[in-house]
Amino acid sequence: MSTHSDDLIEKKDEIINMPNEVTTNTEEKKKDELIINPEVITDAKEKKLIKKIDLRIIPLIIVLNILSFLDRVNIGNAKLAHLEQDLNLVGNEYNWALSIFFLGYILFEVPTNIIAIKIKPSVWISTRMISWGSIVIAMAFVKNYSQLMATRFLLGTLQTGLYSGVIFYLTKWYKRSERSYRISYFNAGVVMSGAFNGLIAFSISSLNGKFGLNGWQWIFLVEGAITVIIAFFCYFLISDYPEITIWLTDYEQKLAVDRLRNDTGHAYATHFDRHQITLAFKDLKVYVFMFINFCVLATLYSFSFFIPSIVNGMGFGGVISQLLSTPPFIIGCISSIIIAKFSDNHRIRSPYLIFSLLISIIGYSFLIVHGTSIALKYTGIWVIGLGMFVSCPLVIAWMADNIAGETKRAVSFAIVVGGSNLGGVLSAQIYKDSDAPAYISGHTVTLSFLIIGIVLSIIQYCYLKRMNKYKLEDPKRFLKGSNADDATHLGDLHPSFTYIL
Numbered sequence: 001m002s003t004h005s006d007d008l009i010e011k012k013d014e015i016i017n018m019p020n021e022v023t024t025n026t027e028e029k030k031k032d033e034l035i036i037n038p039e040v041i042t043d044a045k046e047k048k049l050i051k052k053i054d055l056r057i058i059p060l061i062i063v064l065n066i067l068s069f070l071d072r073v074n075i076g077n078a079k080l081a082h083l084e085q086d087l088n089l090v091g092n093e094y095n096w097a098l099s100i101f102f103l104g105y106i107l108f109e110v111p112t113n114i115i116a117i118k119i120k121p122s123v124w125i126s127t128r129m130i131s132w133g134s135i136v137i138a139m140a141f142v143k144n145y146s147q148l149m150a151t152r153f154l155l156g157t158l159q160t161g162l163y164s165g166v167i168f169y170l171t172k173w174y175k176r177s178e179r180s181y182r183i184s185y186f187n188a189g190v191v192m193s194g195a196f197n198g199l200i201a202f203s204i205s206s207l208n209g210k211f212g213l214n215g216w217q218w219i220f221l222v223e224g225a226i227t228v229i230i231a232f233f234c235y236f237l238i239s240d241y242p243e244i245t246i247w248l249t250d251y252e253q254k255l256a257v258d259r260l261r262n263d264t265g266h267a268y269a270t271h272f273d274r275h276q277i278t279l280a281f282k283d284l285k286v287y288v289f290m291f292i293n294f295c296v297l298a299t300l301y302s303f304s305f306f307i308p309s310i311v312n313g314m315g316f317g318g319v320i321s322q323l324l325s326t327p328p329f330i331i332g333c334i335s336s337i338i339i340a341k342f343s344d345n346h347r348i349r350s351p352y353l354i355f356s357l358l359i360s361i362i363g364y365s366f367l368i369v370h371g372t373s374i375a376l377k378y379t380g381i382w383v384i385g386l387g388m389f390v391s392c393p394l395v396i397a398w399m400a401d402n403i404a405g406e407t408k409r410a411v412s413f414a415i416v417v418g419g420s421n422l423g424g425v426l427s428a429q430i431y432k433d434s435d436a437p438a439y440i441s442g443h444t445v446t447l448s449f450l451i452i453g454i455v456l457s458i459i460q461y462c463y464l465k466r467m468n469k470y471k472l473e474d475p476k477r478f479l480k481g482s483n484a485d486d487a488t489h490l491g492d493l494h495p496s497f498t499y500i501l
Contacts (some may be wrong), residue, residue: 046259049252053173056239056247058185061166064125064234065189067227068162070197070336071136071155072101074223076305077201078216085444086214093145096399097152098305098428103422104156109418113168113410114277120236121169125162129231132158136224140217164413168453171400171409172241173256175263176500177347180397184340187393188333190304276408286412288460289399290419292353295453296391298423298430299360299446303388306431306442310367310381313437314374329383336390340397349398350501356394357454359387364447368440391453401500402464405491423449464499471495 075083076096084094105321116124132155137152204222205215213221239245242256280286307328312321343352366372366380399416403409431442471478475495492499 013212020357025131032142045255048176049248049250049255050174052248052252053242053256054182057170057173058182060234060237061170061186061330062189062192064129064162065186066193067129067230068132068159068222069190069193070200071132071227072159073304074136074201074219075139075152076308077197077205078219080308081201081205081208081215081219083216086216087142087144087148089145089148091253092429095428097145097148099425100149101152101156102428104153104158105160105424106156106418106421108157108160108166109213109421110411110414113414116161116165116168117407117410120240121165122235122240124165125238126231126235128158128162129234130228133224133227133231136220136227140213140224142218160418161274163415164410164417167396167400167417168410168413172260175260176401177263177344179400180340180343180393183339183393183397183400184336184390187336187389190389190392192329192333223356224369257319273409276405277411279405279491279493280408280411280415281311281407283403283412285463286399286415287419288456288463289395289412292453292456292460293392293395293399293416294423295421295449295456296357296388296395296423297420298427298449300392301424301427302430302442302446303384305427306439307381309431309436310319310439311378313438313439314377315437329389332385332389333384334418335386339390340393343394348501349394349401351456353391353394353398354457356387356390357441357450357457360384360391361387361447361450364443365441368447378428398460398500403492404494404497408491443457461501464501468499468501471498 038489049087058344081095083089089097116131121399135155136152139148139155142148142151166186167183170179170186174182192389201219207218207222208215210218242248243253245253248256307325308321311324316324339352339356343349360383363380363383363386366383372380396416399412401410403412430445431439435441478493478495491497
């Protein structure tokens with residue numbers, strides 16, 4: 001290794017080992033006295049702890065996301081059960097009923113996440129589940145377009161903050177090198193619900209005519225009721241934070257907290273800091289992540305909403321189209337978990353993200369090229385699923401890895417998730433009936449979003465790499481203007497914090 005590289009490493013060690021007097025206040029010093037020495041945190045102890053946490057946390061958040069996504073997209077199955085005809089929807093009214101959900105979702109993302117910082121996850125999540133589940137039940141009794149729009153808007157409003165809140169919740173339990181794998185499991189809930197949504201809805205809609213209710217009404221009624229019932233159990237099952245969790249021993253509680261502290265160095269901060277709200281809104285990389293995720297979500301949602309129609313446009317019947325729409329979700333679920341594990345092991349995000357977007361581009365190319373056989377077009381849908389469902393957890397994990405400070409991270413999640421869900425609004429308008437059966441225009445738009453996502457990912461990679469270089473070469477530059485007794489407010493701008501590429 002060159003002498004210059006050795007100098008940079010020495011500088012980095014100096015930053016990480018800065019005395020606490022320079023970077024922490026008196027309160028932080030007291031906390032440091034309780035810290036477990038990093039040298040005594042062995043792999044065996046951590047692995048045992050992580051396994052214990054995984055068994056308690058991961059299955060539950062998967063269920064949460066399954067219910068959330070089912071309640072969000074079951075309107076597509078209600079459409080097949082004659083929702084449009086019974087409510088006399090005309091023109092693009094159904095598409096706008098899809099889009100208005102995201103308007104409610106976006107408007108309240110930031111304020112709800114700020115509130116969520118101060119409320120226990122068990123209370124926050126279970127309360128919101130009961131609220132949105134009740135709205136889904138109410139959707140079973142809408143009589144016209146206006147009522148459908150109102151309930152869809154309320155559903156989006158009440159589901160606001162769930163996704164970003166759960167991701168923030170995971171950062172309170174897992175180190176940066178462990179998050180992508182767990183986020184991929186959380187996202188697997190979306191993929192699994194997409195895979196079996198049609199089958200579940202088909203079974204429920206068989207109740208058509210029972211007690212004077214139509215099939216689409218039963219879909220909303222049953223799925224909403226399931227969410228409300230499970231919400232009551234979630235209040236007791238959701239573990240809030242490691243330091244107050246009764247199923248961890250005192251030592252395990254300390255280990256769970258201190259390994260996160262050691263992971264982020266002097267950038268670690270758990271107290272509420274109003275200044276970090278401003279930092280989140282001023283941080284350029286937050287907006288780049290938002291636009292990357294916008295491109296991913298616009299493609300993912302349009303794919304999820306319209307895959308039965310796309311398959312149907314290839315010449316398959318309605319029931320067969322529903323069945324053939326399932327395998328791409330399953331392959332996407334498997335690939336997302338495998339790639340996320342590799343990403344965590346290598347502690348890199350952008351190369352895997354760019355690769356997954358390229359895979360999806362290849363899949364859409366199969367659909368766009370004129371004269372492609374039906375078999376190759378359907379293969380293209382598999383290829384899209386293979387890459388598309390990997391992208392979302394990678395973007396979110398990459399963003400979570402590079403934001404430090406509890407308040408800044410929560411607000412940044414809200415900005416990224418809220419802003420990028422404009423892609424959900426747009427997704428409902430990408431595929432038009434007039435473009436059927438080939439949907440060339442829709443495929444071209446989504447393909448363009450994937451290309452833009454790759455370009456932005458490269459730009460973000462270059463920016464973060466450059467910032468790491470600056471921190472190594474001139475760490476004092478980042479401490480200018482900071483209180484000599486407390487620099488924890490800097491968050492990820494602290495020179496001891498290394499951005500993950």
